Amino acid sequence: MSEPTHPAADIDDVDRSILKILQSDGRTALSEIARRLDMGSATIHERVRTLEEHGFIREYRAVLDPELLGIDEVAFVNVEANPGRFAEVGERIAEHRSVQEVHELTGAADLLVKVRVRGREGLSDFLSTLGEYDGVQKTSTNVALRTVKEESRLDLNGDD
Structure with missing residues (x-):
């Protein structure tokens, strides 16, 4: 075969x-x-x-400037979920409008969530909401001080 x-x-x-x-x-x-x-x-x-x-092109869209729009607080949240529930918890988190990415991980955390919100108050509100989700055991948050590179383009050449 x-x-x-x-x-x-x-x-x-x-x-x-x-x-x-x-x-x-x-x-x-x-x-x-x-x-x-x-x-x-x-x-x-x-x-x-x-x-x-065939799905090689998913969508066409404009790339907006989050700082000009005041959506300038970026944080990465490590989420530990109840055993056997990380997929379910990840799907629920992905529904939140401020969440840009959710990744299932190996290691200490089950999920890595990238969130972009309006200021620290927006981040605090998001974290409060996240903490109330059924199946979320623990979170730890890293706030980005400055974005050096943020890219969604793919390297189609395979070059480093």
Whole structure:
């Protein structure tokens, strides 16, 4: 029996080039991508549609500046959940509008939660709410003093 292939094996260099362009600027017109790659617009349109259908492109959105919007308090919360409940607790935490990321972990904590709120009062309110969630045993919080790098773009070259 052969090993299943990784989905990334299903895309070629042209698809990777399309993804790089769209990741850099999701508003890039398909005709502009076709021009840059010296290909037909219909071909690029079909490739982008296929990439969307297969989930390589999840969504198109604007990246907002949280500081200009006053949503400038960033914290990372380690959460210990009751035994056997970390997945359930993680799903519940993920529903909170201020939560940007939830990761299941190995080690002392079960979950790592990234939250972005308006000021310390917003953080205090969030932590109070989190502490009341059924299944949350313990939390510890690290507040970011300054963000040096925050990136959602993926390295499609595999370079370091």
